[in-house]
Amino acid sequence: MTLRLALIISLIAGFVSISMEIVWFSILGYMFKGHAFTFGAVLSLVLFGIAFGAKYGYRAVNKPGVNVLQLISKYLLVGGLFNFAGFPVIAWLMTFSSAFAALLAINVVVVSGLLGCIFPLLCHLAVSQQEQSVGRQTSQLYAANIIGATTGPLITGYILYDLFSIEQIITGLCVVLLLLSFMLRMRSAGAAPKLKNAAVYVTLLVGVVLVHNLLYTHFLEHIQYQSIFDKTKVYKHLLHNRSGILAVDQQDRMFGSGAYDGAFNTDPSEYNINAVDRIYMVAAMHRQPESVLVIGLSTGSWAKVLANYDHVKQMTIIEINPGYLDIISKYPEIATLLTDKRVKIIIDDGRRWLKRNPDQKFDLIVMNTTYHWRQNSTNLLSYEFLGMAKNNLKPNGVMYWNTTKSQDVVYTAAHVFSHVTTYGTLVAASDSPFNLTEEERRSNFMKFRRFDEVLFTQEKFVNRGNQLINMPLPELHDSILKQDLWLITDNNMAAEYKADIWAIFKNITPVGAEKK
Amino acid sequence: MGSFKQTNTGGFSFMTRILSLLFFCSGVSAIIYQIVWQRVLFASFGTDIESITIIVSVFMLGLGLGSLIGGAMSNASEKKLINYFIFFEVSIGLFGLISIPLIEYVSHLTLHLSGGWWLPFIVFAILVIPTFAMGATLPVLVTYLFKQTKSVGNSVTRLYYINTLGSAIGCLVTVGILFVIGTRQSTIYAAAFLNFLIAFLTFIYSRKKPATV
Known part of the structure; x- marks a missing residue:
C-alpha cells in the first residue's frame, strides 16, 4: 500500500x-x-x-x-x-x-x-x-x-x-x-x-x-423510557440541533438531552404539573422587581409568568440552546414571549454573559437550573458563579434558583448572600431580608395576569393565591451554615462529583477537598 | 533496580518493557489533563457548542501537529530520542502546574475577544506547548522501539495499545476517584507528578542502558 x-x-x-x-x-x-x-x-x-x-x-x-x-x-x-x-x-x-x-x-x-x-x-x-x-x-x-x-x-x-x-x-x-x-x-x-x-x-x-x-x-x-416504554410515551415534538436533543412528551413536558427540563404550563392551581407556583413566589420576595434576568429559558413557562407580572418592565433571557425557541413557538400562550417588546432573548452561555456584562444590573435573577448532578452544573452553582451573579444585582436585588433538592446549593448561597430562604426546591438569596408584609405580598400577587385578566382574583385561583401570600419564608442563613454540607466551588465540583457519593461515607472527610 | 541487566523476553528488552510502562503512565497523565483542561476551558470560555467544538478541535489539532514535529525529530540517535521524551514529559508537567491559573488569566484578559473568531487562536496559544509535546511522544518512542524490534507494526501497536490503555484507565481514575476525593487543581498535580516521575525514571534507566541494543 x-x-x-x-x-x-x-x-x-x-x-x-x-x-x-x-x-x-x-x-x-x-x-x-x-x-x-x-x-x-x-x-x-x-x-x-x-x-x-x-x-x-x-x-x-x-x-x-x-x-x-x-x-x-x-x-x-x-x-x-x-x-x-x-x-x-x-x-x-x-x-x-x-x-x-x-x-x-x-x-x-x-x-x-x-x-x-x-x-x-x-x-x-x-x-x-x-x-x-x-x-x-x-x-x-x-x-x-x-x-x-x-x-x-x-x-x-x-x-x-x-x-x-x-x-x-x-x-x-x-x-x-x-x-x-x-x-x-x-x-x-x-x-x-x-x-x-x-x-x-x-x-x-x-x-x-x-x-x-x-x-x-x-x-x-x-x-x-426503557422497560416502561409504551405508545403513550411517544414524543409529541422532537428537535435535534448542534446544542442537543429536545423532546416534548404527550403531557407537554420538555426533556433536554434526556433530562426533565420543565413543562409548558403557567397554571399554578389544578394543572400544576411543573410546580410553576414556585415562580409566582417572587411576589413574596422582592417589593418591586422591574428588571429581571432569566438564565435558562427551557419551556419559557417561568419567563411567561414573569412577563405576566405587572411590575416587570424589562426582562433579559439568556438561553444556550436556540432550539427551545422553535419548540416554544408551537405553544401559543408561551410563544407571545418571543414577540414581547419588554423581553430580550440572547443565545449565549449564562456564565460567560454575566462575565462580559458586569455593568448590567437587575432587581431579580432567576435560574431554573438543571439537575445539580449533571455535567458542568458547577458552572452555574458554584461560589464563584454566585459572586459574579451577585455583582449583577441592584441594591435589594434577589437571586432565585433551583437547588434540584441539593442542600449544598443552599449552603453555598449562604456563603455569598446575607439572607437565604427556600420555597419548594428553590432557594432565594439576597443581601436584604425577606420581610414583605402580608399587605405588600397581597398587592404584589394581584399584579399577576393570565390571558390579560388579574389571576388571583379569579375563582379558580383565589385559594392558591391565599396559600402563596401566607406562605412562610424562613430565614435560613445562619442555620444552614451550621450544617455539614459542601461549599460548591469551581475547583471542587462538589455538586457533580462529590455530594452524592460522599453522602454514603458520611464520617470520612476526603483529602484535599474544600469542605467546610 | 541497581542490578539492571539487558534481557530480551519475547522480542522486548527489559528497557523496552519499562519504557512501555512509563508510556502507559504518560497516557494516564495526558487524559487527566485533557479532562481537566476541557472543564476549565468550558468554564472560562463557555459551554455553548461553538466553544466546545473549538476547544476539542484545537486540542486534537495540537496533538496532530505535535506528532509531525515528533516525526521530524525522530531521525536522532537512541540517546537523543530518549532525551526528547524526557524533555516532552517535563514540559507537559511544568505547563500542567501553572495551567489552571494561566487559562483563567488568559480568559480574563481576552474576555471580549473570545466570543468570535479569536477563540480558536486563544485556545491554540494556551494549549500549543502541552499538546505539541503530547503528540510528539508517540513517533519519537516508536522510532526508539523500532531500533530494537525492527518491526514497525509491532512497535506502533505496542505503544499505541499501552498509551491508549493508560488513557482509558486514567479516564476512569479521573472522574471516579480524583474528582471525587480531590479538586481540579489536585488532579492536575497528580498528572504533573506522573510526568516528572516518568521523566525521572526514564532518565535513570537511560543512564543504565548500554549505547546499543
Whole structure:
C-alpha cells in the first residue's frame, strides 16, 4: 500500500471514529441524562476499545496467510454495520428489560475496537522498514488520523448535527465505512470476483439506507423510557440541533438531552404539573422587581409568568440552546414571549454573559437550573458563579434558583448572600431580608395576569393565591451554615462529583477537598 | 533496580518493557489533563457548542501537529530520542502546574475577544506547548522501539495499545476517584507528578542502558 493511500484511509478513519464518539456521547448521555460521570465513562469505553482493538487486530495480522488489506476492509465493514444496527436493536431490547443497556457499552467497545486497529495495521502496511523513515512516516499517519479526528467535531458536531438527526448521521457514517471497505476490498489481492463483491456491497448500502427509518423508529424513546416504554410515551415534538436533543412528551413536558427540563404550563392551581407556583413566589420576595434576568429559558413557562407580572418592565433571557425557541413557538400562550417588546432573548452561555456584562444590573435573577448532578452544573452553582451573579444585582436585588433538592446549593448561597430562604426546591438569596408584609405580598400577587385578566382574583385561583401570600419564608442563613454540607466551588465540583457519593461515607472527610 | 541487566523476553528488552510502562503512565497523565483542561476551558470560555467544538478541535489539532514535529525529530540517535521524551514529559508537567491559573488569566484578559473568531487562536496559544509535546511522544518512542524490534507494526501497536490503555484507565481514575476525593487543581498535580516521575525514571534507566541494543 502506498503511504498516500494509507494517509487518506487514516484521515477518514480518524474522522469517522471521532464522529461515532460524538454520537455515542449523545446516545449514552441521553440515557444517563447528562450525568457528570457519563463523559468519563463513555470516553473510557472508547479508549478501552481502541486499545484492545489495536492489540488483537495486530495479532490477527501475524497469523499465516492473512491479507492485511482485506482484514482492514472487514473491520471497517463490521464496525460500520455494528454501529448502524447495534444501537437501535439494543434500544429495542431495553424496552423488555433495562438490563440490556449494558449491551450499549459493549457495542461501543466493539465498534471502537474494530476501528481502533486500523491505525497500527496501516502503519504495518505503509510505513517503510528503513530506520530513517519510521518515525517520520508513523508521525504522518498519526497526524492524518488526528487531523481527521479534528474535523469530526467541526463537521459532525457542528454542521451535521444541525442539519440531520442522530439516526441519519449514524446511517451516513455507516455508508462512508461501507464505501471505504469496498474500495479496499477491490484493491486487495485474492478478493472474490469484483462483480460478486460489488453486488454484496451495493445490497448492503441500499439495505442500510432503506431500513434506517424503520430501525430507528422511537429510538430515543426506547433509550429514555426503557422497560416502561409504551405508545403513550411517544414524543409529541422532537428537535435535534448542534446544542442537543429536545423532546416534548404527550403531557407537554420538555426533556433536554434526556433530562426533565420543565413543562409548558403557567397554571399554578389544578394543572400544576411543573410546580410553576414556585415562580409566582417572587411576589413574596422582592417589593418591586422591574428588571429581571432569566438564565435558562427551557419551556419559557417561568419567563411567561414573569412577563405576566405587572411590575416587570424589562426582562433579559439568556438561553444556550436556540432550539427551545422553535419548540416554544408551537405553544401559543408561551410563544407571545418571543414577540414581547419588554423581553430580550440572547443565545449565549449564562456564565460567560454575566462575565462580559458586569455593568448590567437587575432587581431579580432567576435560574431554573438543571439537575445539580449533571455535567458542568458547577458552572452555574458554584461560589464563584454566585459572586459574579451577585455583582449583577441592584441594591435589594434577589437571586432565585433551583437547588434540584441539593442542600449544598443552599449552603453555598449562604456563603455569598446575607439572607437565604427556600420555597419548594428553590432557594432565594439576597443581601436584604425577606420581610414583605402580608399587605405588600397581597398587592404584589394581584399584579399577576393570565390571558390579560388579574389571576388571583379569579375563582379558580383565589385559594392558591391565599396559600402563596401566607406562605412562610424562613430565614435560613445562619442555620444552614451550621450544617455539614459542601461549599460548591469551581475547583471542587462538589455538586457533580462529590455530594452524592460522599453522602454514603458520611464520617470520612476526603483529602484535599474544600469542605467546610 | 541497581542490578539492571539487558534481557530480551519475547522480542522486548527489559528497557523496552519499562519504557512501555512509563508510556502507559504518560497516557494516564495526558487524559487527566485533557479532562481537566476541557472543564476549565468550558468554564472560562463557555459551554455553548461553538466553544466546545473549538476547544476539542484545537486540542486534537495540537496533538496532530505535535506528532509531525515528533516525526521530524525522530531521525536522532537512541540517546537523543530518549532525551526528547524526557524533555516532552517535563514540559507537559511544568505547563500542567501553572495551567489552571494561566487559562483563567488568559480568559480574563481576552474576555471580549473570545466570543468570535479569536477563540480558536486563544485556545491554540494556551494549549500549543502541552499538546505539541503530547503528540510528539508517540513517533519519537516508536522510532526508539523500532531500533530494537525492527518491526514497525509491532512497535506502533505496542505503544499505541499501552498509551491508549493508560488513557482509558486514567479516564476512569479521573472522574471516579480524583474528582471525587480531590479538586481540579489536585488532579492536575497528580498528572504533573506522573510526568516528572516518568521523566525521572526514564532518565535513570537511560543512564543504565548500554549505547546499543
